[in-house]
Amino acid sequence: MDIAELADRIRAGERRALARAITLVESGRDDHRARAVALLDRLAGSGRQALRIGLSGTPGVGKSTFIESFGMMLTGQGLRVAVLAVDPSSARSGGSILGDKTRMERLTREPNAFIRPSPSQTALGGVARRTRDAVALCEAAGFDIVLIETVGVGQSETMVAEMADLFILLLAPAGGDELQGVKRGIMEMADIILVNKADGDLKPAAMRTCADYAGALRLLRKRPQDPEGFPKAMTVSALEEEGLQNAWGEMQALAAWRRENGHFDARRAEQARHWFGEEVRLGLLARLEKDPDARAQMDRLGAAVARGEISVSGAATQMLAALNG
Template identity: 85%
Template sequence: MDIADLAQRIVGGERRALARAITLIESTRPDHREQTRALLEALRGTGRQALRIGLSGTPGVGKSTFIESFGMMLTGQGLRVAVLAVDPSSARSGGSILGDKTRMERLSRERNAFIRPSPSQSALGGVARRTREAVALCEAADFDVVLIETVGVGQSETMVAEMADLFILLLAPAGGDELQGVKRGIMEMADIILVNKADGDLKPAAERTRAEYAGALRLLRRRPQDPKAFPKAMCVSALAEDGLQTAWEEMRILDAWRRENGHFDIRRAEQARFWFGEEVRRGLLARLDEDPQMRARMRALGEEVARGGMTVAVASQAMLAELGAGG
């Protein structure tokens, strides 16, 4: 693969080249990982930055419907929108449905939109293992907005906050114990809470839910990266396309304030540092798995633990000592 040519085509906005590059970065083959590093290095100097928006929410809240309506509104304003959707993978077969393009039929036909579903595989945190690198490719391809849709697993979807500029939490009205189910962790990371399906008979319930979350947000500790009135809760209807423009204006206000006050650059730097540490940890685990002697030793210690001849703590300390990492 000619990496220089691929990089040039991505910078030129060629969608097929972008799709091919994302396939490359998702590969686990050692030669493909080497090509991925060369590609990302070649694209590093473009200086292009998109607004990265992470979208999380419980299953059935209407994330795909919201993204399609929201994306159609943005492309209608002349913006180029990339959607990176993450589908859950089966723990048994490892397969994924990857049906996001089917669910976003209108947006998938838009010239200024790019939709790429990816399997979560064994990655935790609601995003795929290489979503961050896919975001970098979309920025190099000169997209204005990158929407990162998580798998919809609830409280654990906090990893997307480490690759997004804005973290949007979507909730449904009249969710019963949903206020307890979402828990404090993910709410503390949310910049804007959008109560979806605020239409028809559900509109009064949506407003009540919005008020409950607005009250809950006021109880949270003030974050330095937020101006007054943020984070906030709002009502939207993706189906009726109501409230989307207002939500977009609030996102732009928050983004502009953070850029003007230096929080945008600080957060991007913190995220880069975080993903450096993650990549090192993944590399260490991969080496452990690739070395035949280490695999054999892990298997032997695992069998010893299973038989009850050694505790987990002692076995792990022995393994780390052999790796030279200490106890």
């Protein structure tokens, strides 16, 4: 399938074409990368815009259950929902399980939903390197909401905030106190904190946890892109599907306020600039690794560092000086 035909099928909302396109942009082969860039450039002027929602939380907090219940609620309202789930890759074998679809059986069968798991590979920050490209493809395919689920490893998963319009942090009951809430990192990036599993015997603990985090959020410095009352903490039960509509209402209100006050488009422009810089930086590193002279110099200095003949900082300084000519 040529690029023009693939682009037309994506615009028509064909799921198979979208899946093939995401596979193409995630490929590391040089010829595939050239085709992927051509495809993204062709779709850049589609004018379609989805609400991008980043979702993070520790393993076991119920991200998949929340996404399924939340996604089913959105599709029930006639919205088209794309889910981009990032799975951790093994540091030894490089493989990923990519089993998120097995946890979302109802949403997988929903015709207005599209679920795509992707490996994180060597990327840090909770998302894969090409997740942003996959988001752009889903927007071109006409989806109304794009949910970006991160790996789920802890407080360093802030990269998803650089590609989402709203950043939602999912927490479990009794997961921390006020001090945990004011820690810098992922907490100050969140727009809305949702305390999940607010049902059954865990409901009182969920209410206390929500109150703790709500108090902690009031201690954080107010951000210019937030209206009064944000960021905020709320309780939800993905299992019993309670509180989801209220959470969605708050997300819509926040997104609408940012659009009206110019923060929405300004943030997207800032994010595009950020990813441009990232792409250039990673491209330069890839070019460095392919240069035989540079690799030989790296191997020589690396061996000297390993023998203790030179410090790491000294070797890096010499390498950079050699690159500058």
